[in-house]
Amino acid sequence: MRQRPLRIGLAGLGSIGQQVARQLDAGIDGLELTAVAAADVEKARQNLAGFRALPRIGTLADLSDTDVVVEMLPARIFADIARPTLERGATLVVASAGALLSHMDLVEVARRTGGRIIVPSGAILGLDAVRAACEAPVASITIETRKSPASLAGAPYLAQQGIDVHALRAATTIFSGTAEEAALAFPANTNVAAALALAGLGPRRTEIRVIADPAVDRNIHTITVESAVARFTCHIDIVPNPENPRSGQLTSRSIIACLRDMVSPVRIGT
Ligand SMILES: NC(=O)C1=CN([C@@H]2O[C@H](COP(=O)(O)OP(=O)(O)OC[C@H]3O[C@@H](n4cnc5c(N)ncnc54)[C@H](OP(=O)(O)O)[C@@H]3O)[C@@H](O)[C@H]2O)C=CC1
Numbered sequence: 279m280r281q282r283p284l285r286i287g288l289a290g291l292g293s294i295g296q297q298v299a300r301q302l303d304a305g306i307d308g309l310e311l312t313a314v315a316a317a318d319v320e321k322a323r324q325n326l327a328g329f330r331a332l333p334r335i336g337t338l339a340d341l342s343d344t345d346v347v348v349e350m351l352p353a354r355i356f357a358d359i360a361r362p363t364l365e366r367g368a369t370l371v372v373a374s375a376g377a378l379l380s381h382m383d384l385v386e387v388a389r390r391t392g393g394r395i396i397v398p399s400g401a402i403l404g405l406d407a408v409r410a411a412c413e414a415p416v417a418s419i420t421i422e423t424r425k426s427p428a429s430l431a432g433a434p435y436l437a438q439q440g441i442d443v444h445a446l447r448a449a450t451t452i453f454s455g456t457a458e459e460a461a462l463a464f465p466a467n468t469n470v471a472a473a474l475a476l477a478g479l480g481p482r483r484t485e486i487r488v489i490a491d492p493a494v495d496r497n498i499h500t501i502t503v504e505s506a507v508a509r510f511t512c513h514i515d516i517v518p519n520p521e522n523p524r525s526g527q528l529t530s531r532s533i534i535a536c537l538r539d540m541v542s543p544v545r546i547g548t
């Protein structure tokens with residue numbers, strides 16, 4: 279049995295980070311919210327007002343004494359916390375799964391130091407069955423992501439291709455490619471494909487189609503797996519976060535469930 283609670287550090291206090299912080303502050307046996315890193319310390323202080331136990335608030339460097347760092351940053355600065363956390367042999371929980379695809383050398387760092395990289399299911403479902411299916415031959419794994427224009431706006435690919443998603447009047451496929459390509463084209467919108475790729479056939483053999491649909495108000499993901507042992511399709515409609523519609527409200531809960539697993543004597547699912 280652990281003698282002390284697991285010290286949790288949160289990197290990023292945006293739409294997901296704030297929900298995770300609140301749930302940790304509400305109290306989970308065995309977990310202690312020790313520190314948070316924010317871009318704007320004063321804004322973070324306001325967001326944490328009313329917490330039962332105020333964590334330390336600082337920069338990414340201030341997470342260096344925690345056991346587990348939960349990364350919930352913009353993809354472009356993922357490595358700024360991922361690398362130092364793994365270099366000191368701590369556990370890294372990754373929200374920006376797409377960014378991890380460009381930093382797979384971190385797996386070697388973790389192997390060398392004893393650190394761990396944990397990618398929660400986040401906004402996708404079925405990774406348990408995908409992993410199990412991949413213990414046998416798998417023919418294909420695909421994902422379709424359907425989102426409102428507001429949930430896609432700002433993606434680099436849209437600017438590169440001159441696509442104005444707000445001008446669309448009907449559902450339109452705006453991207454087809456691999457999970458690896460999608461992570462660069464839509465760094466804030468296709469983490470689900472990255473997590474699916476890491477669970478299954480890898481970023482070059484996992485295909486994603488992104489549909490901009492002005493008629494939907496959810497982030498909708500459908501995965502289809504054809505394997506020797508099972509064929510399955512999983513579908514999920516996620517309520518977007520009001521503060522950041524690119525991210526849905528399931529991801530913070532997935533992270534909390536993942537953190538609970540680290541201290542629970544019972545584990546359910548693959
Ligand atoms: N795995 C999955 O299924 C999913 C993953 N995601 C991913 O999770 C990540 C977090 O998402 P979300 O919370 O919605 O994003 P937000 O943009 O809402 O939050 C990111 C936060 O990081 C803060 N930040 C920026 N720079 C720094 C820094 N140097 N140090 C500390 N904090 C910093 C930002 O502050 P400020 O606002 O002041 O700039 C912001 O508060 C994203 O990469 C997103 O794509 C999202 C949904 C699902």
Ligand SMILES: O=C([O-])CC(=O)C(=O)O
Pocket residue numbers: 401423466467468469470471497498516524525526527529
């Ligand atoms: O649906 C969500 O909440 C977010 C999403 O697609 C992603 O980041 O891949």
